[in-house]
Amino acid sequence: MNAGSAFVPGPGWILPFAAMLLAIAILPLLVPAFWASNLRKLAVGAALGLPVFVLYVRHDPAALWHTGGDYLSFLALLASLFVVSGGVLVTGDIQARPAVNTAFLAVGAVLASLVGTTGASVLLIRPLLATNEERGHVAHTVVFFIFVVSNIGGCLTPLGDPPLFLGYLLGVPFAWTLRLAPHWLLANGLVLAVYYVWDRRAYAREDAAAIARDEAAVRPIRVAGQRNVALLLAVVASVAFLHAPYRELAMLAVSALSLSPAFTPRGVREANRFTFHALAEVAALFAGIFLTMLPALDVLHARGRDLGLTEPWHFFWAAGLLSSFLDNAPTYLTFVAIAQSLGLPPEVAGMSHRVLAAVSAGAVFMGANTYIGNGPNFMVRSIAQERGVAMPSFLGYMAYSGAVLIPVFVVVTLVFFR
Numbered sequence: 001m002n003a004g005s006a007f008v009p010g011p012g013w014i015l016p017f018a019a020m021l022l023a024i025a026i027l028p029l030l031v032p033a034f035w036a037s038n039l040r041k042l043a044v045g046a047a048l049g050l051p052v053f054v055l056y057v058r059h060d061p062a063a064l065w066h067t068g069g070d071y072l073s074f075l076a077l078l079a080s081l082f083v084v085s086g087g088v089l090v091t092g093d094i095q096a097r098p099a100v101n102t103a104f105l106a107v108g109a110v111l112a113s114l115v116g117t118t119g120a121s122v123l124l125i126r127p128l129l130a131t132n133e134e135r136g137h138v139a140h141t142v143v144f145f146i147f148v149v150s151n152i153g154g155c156l157t158p159l160g161d162p163p164l165f166l167g168y169l170l171g172v173p174f175a176w177t178l179r180l181a182p183h184w185l186l187a188n189g190l191v192l193a194v195y196y197v198w199d200r201r202a203y204a205r206e207d208a209a210a211i212a213r214d215e216a217a218v219r220p221i222r223v224a225g226q227r228n229v230a231l232l233l234a235v236v237a238s239v240a241f242l243h244a245p246y247r248e249l250a251m252l253a254v255s256a257l258s259l260s261p262a263f264t265p266r267g268v269r270e271a272n273r274f275t276f277h278a279l280a281e282v283a284a285l286f287a288g289i290f291l292t293m294l295p296a297l298d299v300l301h302a303r304g305r306d307l308g309l310t311e312p313w314h315f316f317w318a319a320g321l322l323s324s325f326l327d328n329a330p331t332y333l334t335f336v337a338i339a340q341s342l343g344l345p346p347e348v349a350g351m352s353h354r355v356l357a358a359v360s361a362g363a364v365f366m367g368a369n370t371y372i373g374n375g376p377n378f379m380v381r382s383i384a385q386e387r388g389v390a391m392p393s394f395l396g397y398m399a400y401s402g403a404v405l406i407p408v409f410v411v412v413t414l415v416f417f418r
Helices: 011-030 038-059 061-085 098-131 139-148 162-169 174-204 208-216 227-241 246-259 266-271 277-307 312-323 328-340 353-369 375-386 394-417
Strands: 089-093 219-224
Touching: 011 038, 011 277, 011 394, 038 061, 038 277, 061 098, 061 227, 061 246, 061 277, 061 375, 089 098, 089 266, 098 139, 098 174, 098 227, 098 375, 139 174, 139 375, 139 394, 162 174, 162 328, 162 353, 174 353, 174 394, 227 246, 277 312, 277 328, 277 375, 312 328, 312 353, 312 394, 328 353, 353 394
Parallel strands: none
Antiparallel strands: 089 219
8 A cells, every 4th residue: 555655746736636526526417428437437537647647657656556556456355345245135125114224224334344344335235225125215325324334334343444454454453443432333323313313204205105015015034145155254354364466366266256157146146136337337436536646645645744733633534534535545544654753652553542543533434425435435326326216416425424424523523532
């Protein structure tokens, strides 16, 4: 992971990344037919990233090489979890009442720390959508799913989210992240409470015929493709115990095994309505994001100490807000390096427990602020759209996160970091 290089571009080189964010935000609204094509998304990212590519080829090709490796590792993990979870079919239908949906998200929050936010997201989003298929108001449930399962839930173990795993590699004890259990409980508890109230109001607005169909469609829950659960654990183990390139090769081998009809019957993926569209969309968008964000990360790493960060709450919000738009793994590394340079009590990995907790929670929690804050976010959105859910735009999603998450993070700040 490239946490900063010797070459530091001028601040103006952040503009391609800003343009990439702007394209993701407004092109779906202005030219939806154009933006629907994944090849066109890739072309936009390539056009914006080309000047950055040329700049780094001339001045720091090693950083470009590292970024390419990071992107391939990121994509290998997402692809393996996407493919393997697509081989697990959860059938049946339970009533999509607010209490049931809230319990679904709570289970996902626990699972996110065990198999990672990506694994939990891809595994659970399809059964959640199937459960809510008869309801008319579903988009808010997917948004809160991204908040909880794709992000906040993953802070209890180094397997939950990439920044925490990098911290483990830097010398943070494996069990240290359990110190974040109170933060995990408070943040998830507040978000789930808001969701329950929100979904109760949405449920009250449902058409009576939709509620009747939901009640009539109740069927026992059954799971097919159970062998893919073992493969899911194999992907998690490869992340925990292998290094590149053996880690990526192992994930590729597991994906190939899962796709084999001899291992996973074709009927399982057909019943899951499994396609590669969501994965292709994430691959296209994040190719441009990884390339154009490289100057922004290098500027941040070189000048981060000028930000005047001294208190835990400074680190929580600085690491969190930048992780909302930049890859949260190198952002985490940057703020850990800043914290280690401040001469804080060396309680863990050269910094205080409270500051490390602030950086860790900020990087994990605030990935939920935007669709690009964490890899699973866009994938969940794309899967939901494939199932016919009218998901909010990039800015529309930020309206949700601003209204729900920012107040929650203020409470977390006041309780833990002041």
